[in-house]
Amino acid sequence: MLYSAKLSFCVAIAIQMCIICVWIFFYKRNFQMCGRQYGEIATLTKTEGRLTTCPLIPIGLVGSITVNKTDPQTWTTIEQKYSVIKDGGFVPENCTSRQRVTILVPFRDRESHLRIFLNHMHAFLMKQQLEYAIYVIEQSKDFEFNRGFLFNVGFKEALKDSDYDCFVFHDVDLLPENDHNIYTCPVDQPKHLSVILENWDYKLPYDANFGGVSAMTKEQYEAVNGFSNSFFGWGGEDDDFYNRVVWANMSIYRAITGVGRYSSLQHVTATENPARYKILSKGKEQMWKDGLSSLNYIIIQKKTKKLFNHIIVKTI
Numbered sequence: 001m002l003y004s005a006k007l008s009f010c011v012a013i014a015i016q017m018c019i020i021c022v023w024i025f026f027y028k029r030n031f032q033m034c035g036r037q038y039g040e041i042a043t044l045t046k047t048e049g050r051l052t053t054c055p056l057i058p059i060g061l062v063g064s065i066t067v068n069k070t071d072p073q074t075w076t077t078i079e080q081k082y083s084v085i086k087d088g089g090f091v092p093e094n095c096t097s098r099q100r101v102t103i104l105v106p107f108r109d110r111e112s113h114l115r116i117f118l119n120h121m122h123a124f125l126m127k128q129q130l131e132y133a134i135y136v137i138e139q140s141k142d143f144e145f146n147r148g149f150l151f152n153v154g155f156k157e158a159l160k161d162s163d164y165d166c167f168v169f170h171d172v173d174l175l176p177e178n179d180h181n182i183y184t185c186p187v188d189q190p191k192h193l194s195v196i197l198e199n200w201d202y203k204l205p206y207d208a209n210f211g212g213v214s215a216m217t218k219e220q221y222e223a224v225n226g227f228s229n230s231f232f233g234w235g236g237e238d239d240d241f242y243n244r245v246v247w248a249n250m251s252i253y254r255a256i257t258g259v260g261r262y263s264s265l266q267h268v269t270a271t272e273n274p275a276r277y278k279i280l281s282k283g284k285e286q287m288w289k290d291g292l293s294s295l296n297y298i299i300i301q302k303k304t305k306k307l308f309n310h311i312i313v314k315t316i
Helices: 002-038 075-081 111-127 147-161 218-223 237-247 276-281
Strands: 100-107 131-139 166-170 174-176 213-217 261-264 297-304 309-315
Touching: 075 111, 100 111, 100 147, 111 131, 111 174, 131 147, 147 166, 147 237, 147 297, 147 309, 166 218, 213 218, 237 276
Parallel strands: 100 131, 100 166, 131 309
Antiparallel strands: 166 213, 174 261, 297 309
């Protein structure tokens, strides 16, 4: 009887061991399959002859990243570093990006900042397995700087080149510190990427802030008639833009605070727009009269470079 009990116990242990071995086998198999499906390197789908879709959250992202604010000094240095960059952008070789993204950067007299920006951003964006292109829209010196106008021009000109799904409106002096801050556009609401900034002591300055870096689909941007073209000088255009989103019955999604964290490059404060509050007060009645629908400009130069697409524009 004792022998029978020992035998039953050994059989039970053997069965449990078999179950564990089978579980480990299928776990490893499923893990490998997931790795093939969602890993950094996607493979060709042989039956369909096309690339698989890039993972929603690319494997290999680490969260907090080092931000190098040192100016590379020469364009050649950056070009040599990013040999895979072509025509101002990148297309993943081994998978199909979920969205086609364009980064729009308003610009004037910040060449050092632009080199630092591109040196940081190309590595950041490629790691997220995005198909993207960077457009730098430079304003001629005829008028005070107009950030909203330049975004509108960049939006129009980028769409002439390709059918982009997602538009990221990006200041040249802001550098993301966390690679989990994915530069794509939610289809249901605009996204505010730069939640906390170094020059604001890493605090959201006010609840309605929508400046710095934001992302919208083509349809969302057209639904608010883009930015106002009326804000010459510093301030007001991002607050008006926030109001347009609200008036269009949309809400803003913010990146998680620790993820939406940005380093700031120092610069001389621009001249404030003394008329900004007056323009803001009339924003709702001017929304469909002032923006993409009223955009007038002359392209002085549009040139595709290795690291970015360069547009020089004059307002009329």
